[in-house]
Amino acid sequence: MVKIIDWYFRALKALVALCLASMVLLVFGNVVLRYAFSSGITFSEEFSRWLFVWLTFFGAIVAMKEHTHLGMDSVISRLSVTGKKVAYVLSHLLMICCVILLLTGGWDQTMVNIETKAAATGLSAGLFYGVILVFGVSALGILIYDLFLVLTGKLKVEQLIQVKESEEEFDAKKYEEKLEAETSQDATATQDQVKS
Numbered sequence: 001m002v003k004i005i006d007w008y009f010r011a012l013k014a015l016v017a018l019c020l021a022s023m024v025l026l027v028f029g030n031v032v033l034r035y036a037f038s039s040g041i042t043f044s045e046e047f048s049r050w051l052f053v054w055l056t057f058f059g060a061i062v063a064m065k066e067h068t069h070l071g072m073d074s075v076i077s078r079l080s081v082t083g084k085k086v087a088y089v090l091s092h093l094l095m096i097c098c099v100i101l102l103l104t105g106g107w108d109q110t111m112v113n114i115e116t117k118a119a120a121t122g123l124s125a126g127l128f129y130g131v132i133l134v135f136g137v138s139a140l141g142i143l144i145y146d147l148f149l150v151l152t153g154k155l156k157v158e159q160l161i162q163v164k165e166s167e168e169e170f171d172a173k174k175y176e177e178k179l180e181a182e183t184s185q186d187a188t189a190t191q192d193q194v195k196s
Contacts, residue, residue, distance in 0.1 A: 096147075
């Protein structure tokens with residue numbers, strides 16, 4: 001089962017890359033064709049928009065699984081372990097409610113638009129809204145699994161805060177040491193130039 005889940009998330013990462021590469025090719029190709037040959041790819045804009053939506057939802061699934069969404073932990077980090085667990089459970093229950101609302105709305109939109117054809121591609125507009133269902137089912141599974149881990153005590157205390165303050169986590173002390181080393185190297189190089 002673990003291998004299947006790992007394969008699924010690797011496939012999602014590959015789909016994100018494929019969507020991005022396809023968007024670049026379609027848009028760039030369309031621009032070149034327009035300006036160089038006064039023609040274009042008819043479905044380029046519409047399909048690129050679809051790819052962007054799919055990329056966003058697939059990326060959100062991967063980010064949710066890897067707990068890499070940005071957030072603020074200034075309040076949660078000050079709570080006791082019990083407080084962190086309560087906040088974790090409450091936040092996951094709220095997210096589960098939001099995902100259920102998203103799933104029901106996504107299902108309704110998909111069913112309403114399943115017979116509607118997109119203007120340029122001729123594809124069913126249900127495919128556009130169907131990605132919400134993929135996200136909803138995946139996110140629901142991730143949230144329920146995370147909730148199971150905390151309720152059974154299998155989640156470590158340091159894992160109770162699952163957001164990142166910034167995109168890059170770095171050690172401020174190491175950064176300051178690096179800056180000091182570079183500054184001293186620059187000063188030494190300047191002194192050597194003055195002496196010669």
